Amino acid sequence: MSLDINITVIDREGTEHDFAVPTDMNLNLMEVCKGYDLPVAGICGGMAMCASCQVYILTEEHFGERNDDEQAMLDEAYHVEENSRLGCQIPITADLDGLKVKVAPEEL
Numbered sequence: 551m552s553l554d555i556n557i558t559v560i561d562r563e564g565t566e567h568d569f570a571v572p573t574d575m576n577l578n579l580m581e582v583c584k585g586y587d588l589p590v591a592g593i594c595g596g597m598a599m600c601a602s603c604q605v606y607i608l609t610e611e612h613f614g615e616r617n618d619d620e621q622a623m624l625d626e627a628y629h630v631e632e633n634s635r636l637g638c639q640i641p642i643t644a645d646l647d648g649l650k651v652k653v654a655p656e657e658l
Contacts (some may be wrong), residue, residue: 556569556570556649557571557579557648559582559588559650559652560608563587572642579603579651582587582642591629598636600623600627603626606631613633619639620635629655
């Protein structure tokens with residue numbers, strides 16, 4: 551039985567998008583954003599080898615831990631903040647209910 555959680559994504563123009571996201575489909579945040587046509591490229595396909603899915607976690611309780619690959623990529627990325635994460639490294643689980651993120655600026 552699927553449990554849907556609520557996630558809010560703020561796009562680069564500042565518009566908030568509220569989504570009900572299933573937890574039983576093995577999705578990550580990058581895939582959710584791409585599925586709703588938000589400007590998250592995911593060029594590497596979710597391998598933590600680019601930062602085109604970088605987001606800022608706005609709900610502190612949902613920050614989680616960065617793995618070594620994610621941290622290494624963020625060390626090389628632009629526009630990195632203390633609350634930066636790669637969307638591809640955030641699996642959609644029930645404990646993310648209420649997550650709020652903002653899409654990072656494009657790398658230039």
